[in-house]
Structure formats: C-alpha cells, structure tokens
Amino acid sequence: MKTSTIMKRNKTVKTILALSLMATVMTSCSSDDDTPEVVNEEEIITTMTVTLTSADGTATLQSQDLDGDGPNEPVITADNLTANTTYAGSIELLNETETPAEDITEEVAEEADEHQFFFGLSGAIADVTYSDEDGDGNPIGLEFELTTGDAGTGTVTITLRHEPTKPNDGTLADAGGETDITQTFDVVIE
Amino acid sequence: MKSYLYIFAIFCYTIAYAQDCNSILLGEIVDFHDNSTLSGATINITGKNLSTVSKENGKFTFKNLCDGVIELEISHPECTTKFITVTINGDTFSEIRLEHHLEELKEVKVIGDIQKTTNSAQENVLSVKDIERNSGNSLGDALKKIAGISTLNTGGNIVKPVIQGLNGSRILILNNNVRMQDMEWGEEHAPNVDVNANQNISVIKGAAAIEYGGDAIGGVIVLEALPVVRTDSLFGKTQLNLASNGRGGNITSTLTKSYKSGLYIKAQGSYKKLGDLEAPDYILSNTGIKESGLSLNAGKTDFERGWEGYYSFFNSEIGILRASHIGNVDDLITAINSDVPSVINDFTYDIDQPYQEVTHHLGKLSYYKRFEGFGKWTTQYDFQQNRRLEYDVRVGDDADKASLDLKLTTHSLLTNLKFDAKEGFDFKVGALGRFQTNFANPDTGVRRLIPDYDKYDFGLYAIGSYELNSDWNIDAGARYDFSRIDSKKFYRTSRWEERGYDTDFSDIILEDLGTQLLVNPVFDYLNFSGTAGLHYKLNNKNHLRFNYAYSQRAPNPSELFSDGLHHSAARIELGDLRIKSETSSKFSASLERNTNTWGYTVAPFLNSIKDFILVEPTGVEFTLRGAFPVWSYRQTNAVLLGLDASLYKNWSSHIRTDHKFAWVRGTDTDTDTPLINMPALNFSNSITYTNPKWNNFLVSLESQYVFEQTRYPDNIEVFSPEQQENVILDINTPPDAYHLLALNTEASFSLKNKNDFTVGLSASNLLNTNYRDYLNRQRYFADDMGRNIRLRLIFNY
Structure with missing residues (x-):
C-alpha cells in the first residue's frame, strides 16, 4: 500500500516535470522571423520654402528639417530683402523624407477651410496682406504680399494652423487650432 | 533486496501504528459566514470505520486516535460533503468551518479568519457591495476606496490604479488567475477589464505575492x-x-x-x-x-x-x-x-x-x-x-x-x-x-x-x-x-x-x-x-x-x-x-x-x-x-x-x-x-x-x-x-x-x-x-x- 503511494507520487512528479518541460519547449518555438516593413511618414512637413518676388528679383526664406521629429534642428536660410519694396509671396510645403518629395501645399489648398497661415512681424517688415481666400472668402496665406520698411533687421514668424476658428481677427490667440508649422526667419533689409 | 525494504517498511508502519493511540480529537463545526455552530453534521474518519455526529453546540469527539495525519469526511444535510486533513498530536482541538447554505467550492478553512491571498503582506479586499456601487466606473475608481490606492488618469474614463505611489508595469493585474498582458506600459492605457466581470477583488500592496510574478514592485x-454554489x-x-x-x-x-x-x-x-x-x-x-x-x-x-x-x-x-x-x-x-x-x-x-x-x-x-x-x-x-x-x-x-x-x-x-x-x-x-x-x-x-x-x-x-x-x-x-x-x-x-x-x-x-x-x-x-x-x-x-x-x-x-x-x-x-x-x-x-x-x-x-x-x-x-x-x-x-x-x-x-x-x-x-x-x-x-x-x-x-x-x-x-x-x-x-x-x-x-x-x-x-x-x-x-x-x-x- 505504501509503495503504491510512493509510485503514484513518482508518477505525479514525472507528469509535472514533463509538463513544465513542455511549457519551456512550447514557449521556445519562435514566431516568424519577418523583417518589419519600414514606415516613411506621410504627413510630415520637412520643408517650408517662402518665395518672395519683386520687380528686382526673387528672395527665398527656407526652413528644412529632414529628420522630422528627430533630434536635428531645422536648418533655416533667409536671403536679404530690399528696403521699401512690395514682394509677392508664396509658400511651398514639402515632405522630403519621400522620394520624390511629396507636395503638402496641395493638401493644404484642398482643405483650405481648415487651414490658415499667420504672419508675425517685427522690426523692418512693414506689412503682410493675404492674397488668397478659401471657399468661404476667408484668407489662407499660401499667397500673400509682403512690404518691407526702411533698411534694418526684422523677423517674420510664419505659423500654419490646422482647424483654426475661421474667420478670426488675424491673431493666433483668436484663431486657436493646432500648429502644423511655426518658424521664425531673421531677415536683413538693405 | 527490495523485499527486505518492504518488510522493514511494514515493520516501521506497525510500530507507528502500535504507538500511543490515546489521543482525543475535539472538533467544532461552525458556519463559515456567521460563526454559528452547526449540529447534525456527520463526521467520518476516512479509511477507518469511525463516525460521529456533531451535537447541538456543533461539537464532536473522537477518542483513542493515534498521533499523525487523518482525513475527515464531513457531511451535513444543508452542505455538500467536505474532506479535510487534521494533524493529531496529543489531544487536539480543531475548528471546522463549513459553507452552510452557500456552499463554496474552496477547500474548507479549518482555522482562519478573513480569507487572504498572502499571510503577511498588506492586503485589502473590496466587498461585493463596493463593486456594485462602482459598477458604472472603471476598476481604478472602484479600488480608490482602499487606503493607499490612487489613480493616474487621462480624463475621467482612462484610469490606471496606483498602489502606494507606483503604477503601470509595476502593478500586476490577475484576471481569473491570468496575468493581464494589455500594454500596461503606457500612461494612457487603462487596464482592459470589466469591473463587473469579477465580484471578488483584492489588492496586495507590494511584491509579496511572488506566485503571480516577481516583478510586481507596486502590487x-x-x-x-x-465561487459557484454546488447545488442544482x-x-x-x-x-x-x-x-x-x-x-x-x-x-x-x-x-x-x-x-x-x-x-x-x-x-x-x-x-x-x-x-x-x-x-x-x-x-x-x-x-x-x-x-x-x-x-x-x-x-x-x-x-x-x-x-x-x-x-x-x-x-x-x-x-x-x-x-x-x-x-x-x-x-x-x-x-x-x-x-x-x-x-x-x-x-x-x-x-x-x-x-x-x-x-x-x-x-x-x-x-x-x-x-x-x-x-x-x-x-x-x-x-x-x-x-x-x-x-x-x-x-x-x-x-x-x-x-x-x-x-x-x-x-x-x-x-x-x-x-x-x-x-x-x-x-x-x-x-x-x-x-x-x-x-x-x-x-x-x-x-x-x-x-x-x-x-x-x-x-x-x-x-x-x-x-x-x-x-x-x-x-x-x-x-x-x-x-x-x-x-x-x-x-x-x-x-x-x-x-x-x-x-x-x-x-x-x-x-x-x-x-x-x-x-x-x-x-x-x-x-x-x-x-x-x-x-x-x-x-x-x-x-x-x-x-x-x-x-x-x-x-x-x-x-x-x-x-x-x-x-x-x-x-x-x-x-x-x-x-x-x-x-x-x-x-x-x-x-x-x-x-x-x-x-x-x-x-x-x-x-x-x-x-x-x-x-x-x-x-x-x-x-x-x-x-x-x-x-x-x-x-x-x-x-x-x-x-x-x-x-x-x-x-x-x-x-x-x-x-x-x-x-x-x-x-x-x-x-x-x-x-x-x-x-x-x-x-x-x-x-x-x-x-x-x-x-x-x-x-x-x-x-x-x-x-x-x-x-x-x-x-x-x-x-x-x-x-x-x-x-x-x-x-x-x-x-x-x-x-x-x-x-x-x-x-x-x-x-x-x-x-x-x-x-x-x-x-x-x-x-x-x-x-x-x-x-x-x-x-x-x-x-x-x-x-x-x-x-x-x-x-x-
């Protein structure tokens, strides 16, 4: 009677050992070794190019951040502007992480009622006026006119807001919404 | 050689059997829920032809028992039969708690107070009433009732429990003995459990319950x-x-x-x-x-x-x-x-x-x-x-x-x-x-x-x-x-x-x-x-x-x-x-x-x-x-x-x-x-x-x-x-x-x-x-x- 109990116990221990071994083996079975697919971000805006055209020629302001939300800061370049001149301005937005680069300007133009550029000015930049409007007659800012003042230095801060309150009083505070782009350019006016 | 061992074993067994068999087991059968005594329960010692019935005061006695482990079978008209083991060491007293009416399928707690998962850890249990009162809330909200539990929220509906200051991966959630694997690492990831699905909720503060995992630094x-009642x-x-x-x-x-x-x-x-x-x-x-x-x-x-x-x-x-x-x-x-x-x-x-x-x-x-x-x-x-x-x-x-x-x-x-x-x-x-x-x-x-x-x-x-x-x-x-x-x-x-x-x-x-x-x-x-x-x-x-x-x-x-x-x-x-x-x-x-x-x-x-x-x-x-x-x-x-x-x-x-x-x-x-x-x-x-x-x-x-x-x-x-x-x-x-x-x-x-x-x-x-x-x-x-x-x-x- 005693021995049969002992044998029973041994059997139990064996069963347990076998099961725990099974557990190890089962969990060791590796899943498929697939290489994941790379993701190239689609909505990211890496580059904003502002082209300013006057009778005298063309000046460019550009901000380029090729690693998107990576650690590298945007590279900012700004040509000098001529004093007391009116420029016809246009903004181009690109996603340069893709080849060929994706033009985001079109998306903004398509959803014009949900977007607006705002221009913050200081120093020798006199004025910016909108030259375009969305379907409801509110400004967008992809096309605008910029007027310089006397020679000196100044800044232009260009902010693109998504889903701002439209119409608004032209200030960021009144517009609300979310910032898609914001960039400040230091410019020299000669 | 083997047969010698058998003989030796039997010999020892007999000796063990022959030692003082004068011990008395005094037992008391009580209702698990309200501690009232239960009379009329039949107690058998399994493997031996000994049986008795508990008296008015719930007590029963077996005399002339040998020291060692015995197994008792306890049956009661209003409860389902239970088996428990009792160690007899001289005259022994054993309190036996039966699930009267609501017969739980857990093993009988021979001696014990509130049933807890751990022996020495800080542990709290939510009552069914508490859970009912929080039926429309999240698990975290229900647990907040316990001192030392707070929540890390993302608004009113995403609620992560915090135990003594720790949350997320440091808290292990055991759903019907299954450790939840639900991306608990994110701050805006609440536990994916329905507070209504389980009516027995307890919290062990700290890593004392290592049976469930060694990494529950928070709890x-x-x-x-x-437990389901064992009746038709x-x-x-x-x-x-x-x-x-x-x-x-x-x-x-x-x-x-x-x-x-x-x-x-x-x-x-x-x-x-x-x-x-x-x-x-x-x-x-x-x-x-x-x-x-x-x-x-x-x-x-x-x-x-x-x-x-x-x-x-x-x-x-x-x-x-x-x-x-x-x-x-x-x-x-x-x-x-x-x-x-x-x-x-x-x-x-x-x-x-x-x-x-x-x-x-x-x-x-x-x-x-x-x-x-x-x-x-x-x-x-x-x-x-x-x-x-x-x-x-x-x-x-x-x-x-x-x-x-x-x-x-x-x-x-x-x-x-x-x-x-x-x-x-x-x-x-x-x-x-x-x-x-x-x-x-x-x-x-x-x-x-x-x-x-x-x-x-x-x-x-x-x-x-x-x-x-x-x-x-x-x-x-x-x-x-x-x-x-x-x-x-x-x-x-x-x-x-x-x-x-x-x-x-x-x-x-x-x-x-x-x-x-x-x-x-x-x-x-x-x-x-x-x-x-x-x-x-x-x-x-x-x-x-x-x-x-x-x-x-x-x-x-x-x-x-x-x-x-x-x-x-x-x-x-x-x-x-x-x-x-x-x-x-x-x-x-x-x-x-x-x-x-x-x-x-x-x-x-x-x-x-x-x-x-x-x-x-x-x-x-x-x-x-x-x-x-x-x-x-x-x-x-x-x-x-x-x-x-x-x-x-x-x-x-x-x-x-x-x-x-x-x-x-x-x-x-x-x-x-x-x-x-x-x-x-x-x-x-x-x-x-x-x-x-x-x-x-x-x-x-x-x-x-x-x-x-x-x-x-x-x-x-x-x-x-x-x-x-x-x-x-x-x-x-x-x-x-x-x-x-x-x-x-x-x-x-x-x-x-x-x-x-x-x-x-x-x-x-x-x-x-x-x-x-x-x-x-x-x-x-x-x-x-x-x-x-x-x-x-x-x-x-």
Missing part, C-alpha cells in the same frame, strides 16, 4: 469570480446604472447554472455608453466612452479534481479630450495659462478623433487534481490578444486612419504543485512559460512608437507558509525569472547617433536605409525575487504583520524602445536601450484591530528601489511644427516612504464612521529631488447610517480632501518660438488642494425572494466643485468632472 490586483440551481443578477454626467449608463447581467455534481456554467455581459463628460463650468468635449464586455465560464469542481474553461472579451472606445490634442510647446504654454479648454463644443454621444479603441480577448483552461496525503496539482494554459488602435487628428487621406495599431499576443503555461497534507504547513512550487509577440502595423503611415518584438519568459518559484503555533504564522518564497526580448526596430539615423547607440550598439544593425536604420536588439534579463514575512495574532482582535519583499522588474518595451513624437500627448518620448532591470526592497508592516465596535489598520512601508525607471520632461526639441517637450526615460535610485491608515467606529447599531489616510513620499536619492507623479496626501472621512428594519436602508456622506502635492521636480525652461524667448514651462507644478463630497443611499426590497431588489442613488462631487488633480494628465487643459448623480437598480433572481 498585485486579484480579480476572481465568486439557476440564478442571475442584473444591474442597471444611469449617470447624469455623461448622460448615459451601463447594464450588466450574470447568469449561473450549477449542478450538484460540481458542474457549472456562467455567462456575464455588460454594455456601457456615456457621452461627453462635464466639468462644473463646461462640457469636456470628446470624452465619451463605449464599452462592452462578455465572459463565459464553465467548469467542474470537486474535492479530488476539477477543471475550468474561461473566456472573456472586452472592447472599449474612449474619446480623448479634444482640447488636449495640441500642436507644439507654444500650444501647451497657451493651454497651461488658459483657464478653459481651447475646444468646447455642444454635448454629444459621438466619439471623434482623438480616441482609442482597445479589444482584449482572454481564454484560459485549467485543471487540478488532488492526491491523497500529498497535495494538489494545478496546471493552466492561457491565451490573450490585445489590440490597441489610437486615432489622432490627421489630415487628408489619412484622416480616418489610426496613428497607432498594435497587436499583442500572449501564450502562457503555468503549473504548480501545492503540498498541504500537513496541517499548518503549506508549500507550493510552480513554473511558468510564456511567449509574447507584438506586431506594430506599418499601415498607419506613422513611425512605430513601439516596435515589433518577441518576448520569452520562464519562471520558477517556491513559496511556503508555516503555522508555528496558533499565534504565529511565517511565510517565505523565492522566485527566479528569465526573460528575453527580441525586437526589430527602425531608428532614424539622427536619433541613433544622438543617443550614442552608434558607439554602443553598432553590432545590432541589420540594414541601413539611408535616413533610417533597421536594428535587432536582443536583451536577456535574469531576475530574482524573494519574500519573507510573519503574521502574529496578538489576540482574536489584533493582528500584526510584517513583510519584506525583494523584487526585480525587467524594463518594458516602452522604457526600452519609445522613440518619437507621441502625437496624442504632444511630446517626444525617448526610451533607452541601456535600461536594465530595477530592483526593489520593500519593508511593510501592518497593525490591525477588528472588533464589532471599532477597528483600525496602520500600515507603514519603505520601498527602496535601485535603478528605478522613470519618465520625466527633460527639455525640448525643435521641428518644423515648433518645439516639443521631450520626456526621457532614465534610471536612478529612489526611496518611497509611506503610511496608509484606516479607522472605523460603530457608534451605535445604526451609525458608523470610516476614516482613511494615505501618505507617500518619493525621493530620487541620486539627485535628492522629489519623484514625479507621486500621489498627494489625502484624507477621507465618511459617516453611514443604516437601518435593517427600513428595507436595509443606508445613507452615507463622504468627504475627501486631497492636499496639494508640494514635492515635485523642477519645471523646465524652454524656448518659445512664438514669444522668441526662453520661458518656464509650468509642466510639473501641481494643482491646488481640493475637497469633494459624495453622497450614497440605498435600500433593498423583496419582490420574489428576500432582498432581491436593490435601489441606490449616489452623487459624486456633490457640490460641483471645480478642481484639477495632479495625477490627471489632462489637468493642463481642463477641470476634472463635475457633479455626477447616479441611479442603480440591482435585481437578483
């Missing part, structure tokens, strides 16, 4: 179904809750069919829908929730063997406050400085972007067999799949696409052996094997925040408890865990270099795609945990417990791999591949007194954590969208010191007051600065009036005071492109203290059966107070929820 939340019956319960805040409610129903043979089938379902929640002064736009849960249980239990199959499904769709979705650091500064959220729309039930949708499937099969004079063997297989979709505010063709799409699949196999043949000594050994795979869907068009990975776990443990005498119980346990994580992840080359991985991890690069690198980090973690404790019964009313737990936790995928802009949080989160396991040493004690007139619990703790992993704001990074705060994971040494205390007094048979207090102080000992996200000191007091004669009428008023958290890390200074200067980002400053009142009233009525219908009415934030809580991530954007009046109807049938 373990155990959710279990109530069909019964059910339906509860309907309606809430004024959110203008919705939930319904939950359970139906159980049981048989005398021990077979049972149980089904439970819940559905919840709430629209936008409301702060006292405005609508919290896009904070609706839709939730559905289903669980099915079937099994058979008897003393010798039993099995159980369990399946549960949980789906939730939760809106995230629209105003909390922001563009960049300037938007965050604007939000922090503004008193009202930037978006307030009319009330709606619609859930729009940003929102999250989570689905969790859980399946389990378990089997146990008891071996006479030896113990019980249990084995279990479980399967879980967690799918998380996070939708952000996006433009163009991607507007309806998820920004995050993760599928986490887990298989686990557990087995354990419990030796309980010797009375007063329990010993358990077990093993665990687990395989987990995560798939991050690239179709989102957004770089993966958490990469694809495979994870392997293997654990071994042994725990034991020993009753030195009727006053002293000691317990100890040890556990070893191995885990390997094998991931394939893309890094931006610029990030890879900025983190210095190009020097430390150059050997794990699989492919260079120009601007991105595909790497294959494989990390192994060997963790050890151990616990020891004692439980001393000073007398019937007073208990003293002391526990020490040493535990190690391997970093979770978020801590290792987070990399990039977390759109819904408007922050750049950076994990670190160099993060190693954190190690906690926790001393906890509790002194408890329980009497009919008054009682208290005082529970201090000291948790010293080496290489504590934390995430905090560290600076900003500039992108074309502006500047974003960077939240980085780092390791440091930390100490958490705290005290949970509760006190109750029954002033008369009708009036009772409850008082609770919780304090925790977290310090980064390397820098001697306060730890981020530590719950503030809080104090709650309630007064309850009950009158059983008036349909079990109950009314209670609760006051909760949450102090301002005065210990927090410094704010950070950031450059604001809008203001063109450095400004202080007030991201760490906690909100002011607040005081909330809550009222609850209920009564039960008899329709078909006694007290089968309960009506309750409760109000939280009774005075419609404006407040913000430090542990709510939406505190930058909006006030917390205003008054909420809820009606609940509970029908048992």
Whole structure:
C-alpha cells in the first residue's frame, strides 16, 4: 500500500516535470522571423520654402528639417530683402523624407477651410496682406504680399494652423487650432 | 533486496501504528459566514470505520486516535460533503468551518479568519457591495476606496490604479488567475477589464505575492469570480446604472447554472455608453466612452479534481479630450495659462478623433487534481490578444486612419504543485512559460512608437507558509525569472547617433536605409525575487504583520524602445536601450484591530528601489511644427516612504464612521529631488447610517480632501518660438488642494425572494466643485468632472 503511494507520487512528479518541460519547449518555438516593413511618414512637413518676388528679383526664406521629429534642428536660410519694396509671396510645403518629395501645399489648398497661415512681424517688415481666400472668402496665406520698411533687421514668424476658428481677427490667440508649422526667419533689409 | 525494504517498511508502519493511540480529537463545526455552530453534521474518519455526529453546540469527539495525519469526511444535510486533513498530536482541538447554505467550492478553512491571498503582506479586499456601487466606473475608481490606492488618469474614463505611489508595469493585474498582458506600459492605457466581470477583488500592496510574478514592485490586483454554489440551481443578477454626467449608463447581467455534481456554467455581459463628460463650468468635449464586455465560464469542481474553461472579451472606445490634442510647446504654454479648454463644443454621444479603441480577448483552461496525503496539482494554459488602435487628428487621406495599431499576443503555461497534507504547513512550487509577440502595423503611415518584438519568459518559484503555533504564522518564497526580448526596430539615423547607440550598439544593425536604420536588439534579463514575512495574532482582535519583499522588474518595451513624437500627448518620448532591470526592497508592516465596535489598520512601508525607471520632461526639441517637450526615460535610485491608515467606529447599531489616510513620499536619492507623479496626501472621512428594519436602508456622506502635492521636480525652461524667448514651462507644478463630497443611499426590497431588489442613488462631487488633480494628465487643459448623480437598480433572481 505504501509503495503504491510512493509510485503514484513518482508518477505525479514525472507528469509535472514533463509538463513544465513542455511549457519551456512550447514557449521556445519562435514566431516568424519577418523583417518589419519600414514606415516613411506621410504627413510630415520637412520643408517650408517662402518665395518672395519683386520687380528686382526673387528672395527665398527656407526652413528644412529632414529628420522630422528627430533630434536635428531645422536648418533655416533667409536671403536679404530690399528696403521699401512690395514682394509677392508664396509658400511651398514639402515632405522630403519621400522620394520624390511629396507636395503638402496641395493638401493644404484642398482643405483650405481648415487651414490658415499667420504672419508675425517685427522690426523692418512693414506689412503682410493675404492674397488668397478659401471657399468661404476667408484668407489662407499660401499667397500673400509682403512690404518691407526702411533698411534694418526684422523677423517674420510664419505659423500654419490646422482647424483654426475661421474667420478670426488675424491673431493666433483668436484663431486657436493646432500648429502644423511655426518658424521664425531673421531677415536683413538693405 | 527490495523485499527486505518492504518488510522493514511494514515493520516501521506497525510500530507507528502500535504507538500511543490515546489521543482525543475535539472538533467544532461552525458556519463559515456567521460563526454559528452547526449540529447534525456527520463526521467520518476516512479509511477507518469511525463516525460521529456533531451535537447541538456543533461539537464532536473522537477518542483513542493515534498521533499523525487523518482525513475527515464531513457531511451535513444543508452542505455538500467536505474532506479535510487534521494533524493529531496529543489531544487536539480543531475548528471546522463549513459553507452552510452557500456552499463554496474552496477547500474548507479549518482555522482562519478573513480569507487572504498572502499571510503577511498588506492586503485589502473590496466587498461585493463596493463593486456594485462602482459598477458604472472603471476598476481604478472602484479600488480608490482602499487606503493607499490612487489613480493616474487621462480624463475621467482612462484610469490606471496606483498602489502606494507606483503604477503601470509595476502593478500586476490577475484576471481569473491570468496575468493581464494589455500594454500596461503606457500612461494612457487603462487596464482592459470589466469591473463587473469579477465580484471578488483584492489588492496586495507590494511584491509579496511572488506566485503571480516577481516583478510586481507596486502590487498585485486579484480579480476572481465568486465561487459557484454546488447545488442544482439557476440564478442571475442584473444591474442597471444611469449617470447624469455623461448622460448615459451601463447594464450588466450574470447568469449561473450549477449542478450538484460540481458542474457549472456562467455567462456575464455588460454594455456601457456615456457621452461627453462635464466639468462644473463646461462640457469636456470628446470624452465619451463605449464599452462592452462578455465572459463565459464553465467548469467542474470537486474535492479530488476539477477543471475550468474561461473566456472573456472586452472592447472599449474612449474619446480623448479634444482640447488636449495640441500642436507644439507654444500650444501647451497657451493651454497651461488658459483657464478653459481651447475646444468646447455642444454635448454629444459621438466619439471623434482623438480616441482609442482597445479589444482584449482572454481564454484560459485549467485543471487540478488532488492526491491523497500529498497535495494538489494545478496546471493552466492561457491565451490573450490585445489590440490597441489610437486615432489622432490627421489630415487628408489619412484622416480616418489610426496613428497607432498594435497587436499583442500572449501564450502562457503555468503549473504548480501545492503540498498541504500537513496541517499548518503549506508549500507550493510552480513554473511558468510564456511567449509574447507584438506586431506594430506599418499601415498607419506613422513611425512605430513601439516596435515589433518577441518576448520569452520562464519562471520558477517556491513559496511556503508555516503555522508555528496558533499565534504565529511565517511565510517565505523565492522566485527566479528569465526573460528575453527580441525586437526589430527602425531608428532614424539622427536619433541613433544622438543617443550614442552608434558607439554602443553598432553590432545590432541589420540594414541601413539611408535616413533610417533597421536594428535587432536582443536583451536577456535574469531576475530574482524573494519574500519573507510573519503574521502574529496578538489576540482574536489584533493582528500584526510584517513583510519584506525583494523584487526585480525587467524594463518594458516602452522604457526600452519609445522613440518619437507621441502625437496624442504632444511630446517626444525617448526610451533607452541601456535600461536594465530595477530592483526593489520593500519593508511593510501592518497593525490591525477588528472588533464589532471599532477597528483600525496602520500600515507603514519603505520601498527602496535601485535603478528605478522613470519618465520625466527633460527639455525640448525643435521641428518644423515648433518645439516639443521631450520626456526621457532614465534610471536612478529612489526611496518611497509611506503610511496608509484606516479607522472605523460603530457608534451605535445604526451609525458608523470610516476614516482613511494615505501618505507617500518619493525621493530620487541620486539627485535628492522629489519623484514625479507621486500621489498627494489625502484624507477621507465618511459617516453611514443604516437601518435593517427600513428595507436595509443606508445613507452615507463622504468627504475627501486631497492636499496639494508640494514635492515635485523642477519645471523646465524652454524656448518659445512664438514669444522668441526662453520661458518656464509650468509642466510639473501641481494643482491646488481640493475637497469633494459624495453622497450614497440605498435600500433593498423583496419582490420574489428576500432582498432581491436593490435601489441606490449616489452623487459624486456633490457640490460641483471645480478642481484639477495632479495625477490627471489632462489637468493642463481642463477641470476634472463635475457633479455626477447616479441611479442603480440591482435585481437578483
């Protein structure tokens, strides 16, 4: 009677050992070794190019951040502007992480009622006026006119807001919404 | 040779048999629930032809017994037959508790008080009533009732439990003995459990319950179904809750069919829908929730063997406050400085972007067999799949696409052996094997925040408890865990270099795609945990417990791999591949007194954590969208010191007051600065009036005071492109203290059966107070929820 109990116990221990071994083996079975697919971000805006055209020629302001939300800061370049001149301005937005680069300007133009550029000015930049409007007659800012003042230095801060309150009083505070782009350019006016 | 051994064995056996057989067993049979004595129970000693019947006072006697272990079979007309083992050592007294009427399928507690999972740890149990009162809330809200439990919220519907200052991966949630694998690592990831699915909820503060895992530095939340009555019956319960805040409610129903043979089938379902929640002064736009849960249980239990199959499904769709979705650091500064959220729309039930949708499937099969004079063997297989979709505010063709799409699949196999043949000594050994795979869907068009990975776990443990005498119980346990994580992840080359991985991890690069690198980090973690404790019964009313737990936790995928802009949080989160396991040493004690007139619990703790992993704001990074705060994971040494205390007094048979207090102080000992996200000191007091004669009428008023958290890390200074200067980002400053009142009233009525219908009415934030809580991530954007009046109807049938 005693021995049969002992044998029973041994059997139990064996069963347990076998099961725990099974557990190890089962969990060791590796899943498929697939290489994941790379993701190239689609909505990211890496580059904003502002082209300013006057009778005298063309000046460019550009901000380029090729690693998107990576650690590298945007590279900012700004040509000098001529004093007391009116420029016809246009903004181009690109996603340069893709080849060929994706033009985001079109998306903004398509959803014009949900977007607006705002221009913050200081120093020798006199004025910016909108030259375009969305379907409801509110400004967008992809096309605008910029007027310089006397020679000196100044800044232009260009902010693109998504889903701002439209119409608004032209200030960021009144517009609300979310910032898609914001960039400040230091410019020299000669 | 063998036959000699047999002869020897028989010889010894005979000697043993022949020793003094003069011992007397005096037993008393009592009702497990109300301690009343049970007469007329038949007691047999199995294997011997001895039997007796318990007398009027529940007592029975066997004379001329030999010392050693005997097995008793106890049967009673109103209970199902029980088997228990008793150690006879001289004249022995044994109290036997039977499940009278409500016959539970647990083994009889021969001697014992409130059934707890651990012997010496700080442990609290929620009553079924508490769970009913929180039926329309989340698990975290229900647990808040316990001193020392707070919550880390993202709005009103995403609620993570915090135990003594710790949350997330440091808290293990055990759903029907299955460890939840539901991406608990994210701050806006709430546990995917339906609070209505399980009516037995307990919390073990700290890592003392190492049977369930060695890495529960914060604690373990155990959710279990109530044991099924072992009779032929069909019964059910339906509860309907309606809430004024959110203008919705939930319904939950359970139906159980049981048989005398021990077979049972149980089904439970819940559905919840709430629209936008409301702060006292405005609508919290896009904070609706839709939730559905289903669980099915079937099994058979008897003393010798039993099995159980369990399946549960949980789906939730939760809106995230629209105003909390922001563009960049300037938007965050604007939000922090503004008193009202930037978006307030009319009330709606619609859930729009940003929102999250989570689905969790859980399946389990378990089997146990008891071996006479030896113990019980249990084995279990479980399967879980967690799918998380996070939708952000996006433009163009991607507007309806998820920004995050993760599928986490887990298989686990557990087995354990419990030796309980010797009375007063329990010993358990077990093993665990687990395989987990995560798939991050690239179709989102957004770089993966958490990469694809495979994870392997293997654990071994042994725990034991020993009753030195009727006053002293000691317990100890040890556990070893191995885990390997094998991931394939893309890094931006610029990030890879900025983190210095190009020097430390150059050997794990699989492919260079120009601007991105595909790497294959494989990390192994060997963790050890151990616990020891004692439980001393000073007398019937007073208990003293002391526990020490040493535990190690391997970093979770978020801590290792987070990399990039977390759109819904408007922050750049950076994990670190160099993060190693954190190690906690926790001393906890509790002194408890329980009497009919008054009682208290005082529970201090000291948790010293080496290489504590934390995430905090560290600076900003500039992108074309502006500047974003960077939240980085780092390791440091930390100490958490705290005290949970509760006190109750029954002033008369009708009036009772409850008082609770919780304090925790977290310090980064390397820098001697306060730890981020530590719950503030809080104090709650309630007064309850009950009158059983008036349909079990109950009314209670609760006051909760949450102090301002005065210990927090410094704010950070950031450059604001809008203001063109450095400004202080007030991201760490906690909100002011607040005081909330809550009222609850209920009564039960008899329709078909006694007290089968309960009506309750409760109000939280009774005075419609404006407040913000430090542990709510939406505190930058909006006030917390205003008054909420809820009606609940509970029908048992």
